[in-house]
Amino acid sequence: MSSLSPPAKKIWWNEPIHKSELLWISLVFVWGMVMTFMMPYWHVVGKQNLGTETYKTTPKAFQATTQEFVDKYTVRTEGPRNYPVVAPPAGGDVYLIARLWEWWPIVELKKGETYRFHLSSLDWQHGFSLQPANINIQVVPNYEHVFTLTPNASGEYSIICNEYCGIGHHLMIGKLLVVD
Numbered sequence: 001m002s003s004l005s006p007p008a009k010k011i012w013w014n015e016p017i018h019k020s021e022l023l024w025i026s027l028v029f030v031w032g033m034v035m036t037f038m039m040p041y042w043h044v045v046g047k048q049n050l051g052t053e054t055y056k057t058t059p060k061a062f063q064a065t066t067q068e069f070v071d072k073y074t075v076r077t078e079g080p081r082n083y084p085v086v087a088p089p090a091g092g093d094v095y096l097i098a099r100l101w102e103w104w105p106i107v108e109l110k111k112g113e114t115y116r117f118h119l120s121s122l123d124w125q126h127g128f129s130l131q132p133a134n135i136n137i138q139v140v141p142n143y144e145h146v147f148t149l150t151p152n153a154s155g156e157y158s159i160i161c162n163e164y165c166g167i168g169h170h171l172m173i174g175k176l177l178v179v180d
């Protein structure tokens, strides 16, 4: 039989199933069931899952709140585009805007202190990926994604956009500083 000629036995589902095929189907089914159960299980007991809260907002409202945050806590500016470096008080809120194609502003945190992060996008879907730490959050407009973060090591971290957002996507890199 070739793939060009029609199959001799057209009613394929009446044909006996081969043992090896049945074995593979069973394995896939069992593994699928295990993984389906593991998803909620890991969410509860796993350490790698980050719990985020989500609230409704608007690009306009979120931009206004972030501007207020920047005006209040900016300590200096960096680079040719004068990015504000914002150092909020320990235990305070951090507002971060995602837009085509930047994360704004630069945030400076103190090691060992806990902050409450608020993320939203002003235009399109973006992804907050904190490198080299393993934190991933989808950021979409009209929603404010909130999570707490306690930096445990000082240094300079990059925030990479990991949702493709157009021609400048690869340039969308933000900065997060942690000082002792």
Ligand SMILES: [Cu+2]
Binding pocket: 099, 101, 125, 126, 127, 161, 162, 163, 164, 165, 169, 172
């Ligand atoms: Cu992006």
